[in-house]
Amino acid sequence: xxxxxxxxxxxxxxxxxxxxxxxxxxxxxxxxxxxxxxxxxxxxxxxxxxxxxxxxxxxxxxxxxxxxxxxxxxxxxxxxxxxxxxxxxxxxxxxxxxxxxxxxxxxxxxxxxxxxxxxxxxxxxxxxxxxxxxxxxxxxxxxxxxxxxxxxxxxxxxxxxxxxxxxxxxxxxxxxxxxxxxxxxxxxxxxxxxxxxxxxxxxxxxxxxxxxxxxxxxxxxxxxxxxxxxxxxxxx
Amino acid sequence: xxxxxxxxxxxxxxxxxxxxxxxxxxxxxxxxxxxxxxxxxxxxxxxxxxxxxxxxxxxxxxxxxxxxxxxxxxxxxxxxxxxxxxxxxxxxxxxxxxxxxxxxxxxxxxxxxxxxxxxxxxxxxxxxxxxxxxxxxxxxxxxxxxxxxxxxxxxxxxxxxxxxxxxxxxxxxxxxxxxxxxxxxxxxxxxxxxxxxxxxxxxxxxxxxxxxxxxxxxxxxxxxxxxxxxxxxxxx
Numbered sequence: 001x002x003x004x005x006x007x008x009x010x011x012x013x014x015x016x017x018x019x020x021x022x023x024x025x026x027x028x029x030x031x032x033x034x035x036x037x038x039x040x041x042x043x044x045x046x047x048x049x050x051x052x053x054x055x056x057x058x059x060x061x062x063x064x065x066x067x068x069x070x071x072x073x074x075x076x077x078x079x080x081x082x083x084x085x086x087x088x089x090x091x092x093x094x095x096x097x098x099x100x101x102x103x104x105x106x107x108x109x110x111x112x113x114x115x116x117x118x119x120x121x122x123x124x125x126x127x128x129x130x131x132x133x134x135x136x137x138x139x140x141x142x143x144x145x146x147x148x149x150x151x152x153x154x155x156x157x158x159x160x161x162x163x164x165x166x167x168x169x170x171x172x173x174x175x176x177x178x179x180x181x182x183x184x185x186x187x188x189x190x191x192x193x194x195x196x197x198x199x200x201x202x203x204x205x206x207x208x209x210x211x212x213x214x215x216x217x218x219x220x221x222x223x224x225x226x227x228x229x230x231x232x233x234x235x236x
Numbered sequence: 237x238x239x240x241x242x243x244x245x246x247x248x249x250x251x252x253x254x255x256x257x258x259x260x261x262x263x264x265x266x267x268x269x270x271x272x273x274x275x276x277x278x279x280x281x282x283x284x285x286x287x288x289x290x291x292x293x294x295x296x297x298x299x300x301x302x303x304x305x306x307x308x309x310x311x312x313x314x315x316x317x318x319x320x321x322x323x324x325x326x327x328x329x330x331x332x333x334x335x336x337x338x339x340x341x342x343x344x345x346x347x348x349x350x351x352x353x354x355x356x357x358x359x360x361x362x363x364x365x366x367x368x369x370x371x372x373x374x375x376x377x378x379x380x381x382x383x384x385x386x387x388x389x390x391x392x393x394x395x396x397x398x399x400x401x402x403x404x405x406x407x408x409x410x411x412x413x414x415x416x417x418x419x420x421x422x423x424x425x426x427x428x429x430x431x432x433x434x435x436x437x438x439x440x441x442x443x444x445x446x447x448x449x450x451x452x453x454x455x456x457x458x459x460x461x462x463x464x465x466x467x468x469x470x471x472x
Contacts (some may be wrong), residue, residue, distance in 0.1 A: 007243065007384060008247065010246070010247065010250075011244065011246065011382065011383070014246075014381070014382055014383055015383075145250070146247065146250055147247070147251075147409075147410070147411070148243060148410055148411040148414065149410045150410045153414065172434050172437065173383075173434060174380075174383070174384055174385045174386040174433050174434050174435070175383070175384040177386060177432060177433065178384065178386060178414065181418060181421055182414060182417060182418070185417055185421070196413060197410050197413065198408050198409060199410070
């Protein structure tokens with residue numbers, strides 16, 4: 001059971017392994033929002049890459065979330081703030097979602113054995129699932145417009161550390177070592193460690209500190225969103 | 237004066253800035269070998285991407301270095317072991333070189349303000365040059381077949397730390413933060429820190445521990461190879 005960490009959706013083809021479980025990570029905020037949505041009773045989600053696809057679904061009457069550059073796209077119902085999904089109106093619904101980075105990453109990984117959604121909010125649920133499945137694991141960090149980011153890397157390190165030290169997974173991948181070393185440095189104060197990170201600064205300008213703190217707090221939403229065909233559904 | 241770190245030649249287009257100095261890094265071993273070559277009196281080097289181009293130069297009578305997967309390509313004069321360049325026969329010569337990763341990175345960055353060759357062997361020379369030039373700096377890690385590697389990242393962190401803390405450069409780039417944090421962890425024992433790294437293991441199988449220790453020892457070759465047209469020349 002081998003672990004690799006891919007820092008950008010652009011690099012995914014270098015890592016593709018049809019037998020892997022791909023854990024898609026976009027801590028700030030797409031995968032945190034998706035995890036929160038399922039915990040709050042959303043039935044299904046449809047991740048799409050473009051605003052145009054999202055608009056087509058909206059025209060058909062779907063509830064649609066669309067975020068670009070950390071803000072809700074004008075005319076859509078939701079963005080990628082997790083707090084938008086803590087709402088009775090989402091319960092039982094199918095929600096279409098497109099975001100700057102996270103939904104692109106989900107599409108990049110299509111064709112692998114299984115795609116699941118990872119965030120600190122469902123940290124232990126993801127670890128438990130991977131432990132039981134006993135497959136190769138690829139952590140796919142969404143990054144920011146195909147560049148490396150810290151928060152997705154820290155999460156990959158958090159899960160990898162558990163799988164390697166407790167459950168006999170292994171890795172010969174330098175990006176796994178880097179992710180685990182960075183997580184070791186950061187784990188006692190994730191929020192502080194990210195103080196100078198580019199995306200935290202981007203969100204702070206938008207007054208989203210509450211979102212950031214929420215997204216960095218583990219195990220608030222013990223659900224596992226998984227991709228089945230074009231739908232994300234609640235898998236555990 | 238802004239600093240960015242790019243972890244893979246594949247990602248270079250995301251970082252391209254025509255006003256930047258690009259520091260190309262392939263610690264194990266292309267940029268270490270190039271630095272060593274100039275310190276030992278090589279006049280010029282011509283980095284080429286493919287074995288075919290290298291062969292054409294060989295047919296014209298050039299001294300040609302060709303490495304793939306850490307070994308000298310059959311029929312060529314040199315590989316990328318720095319020790320191959322500590323030799324009177326290279327003095328005053330023009331050497332053509334193609335390697336698995338490093339020469340690809342040099343070609344990826346063409347079109348920027350200046351391309352220079354960085355290694356631990358010329359660490360302080362690179363820092364001094366960048367300090368005086370006062371330009372934006374992009375550290376371009378060669379990686380391994382477009383994947384992230386640790387040793388190139390550590391070097392980027394080593395130089396970035398000096399530029400930021402001593403010389404008023406700045407960075408809003410998460411990969412710079414990661415590189416500096418990793419370098420802080422590793423700097424008192426680079427060889428030990430890389431014990432589990434993928435490329436160190438790749439080279440150890442080939443009995444290249446002496447090469448690795450040499451490549452990780454700073455400031456043995458105070459020269460600065462720079463690209464001018466198709467030639468690398470000694471720039472400082």
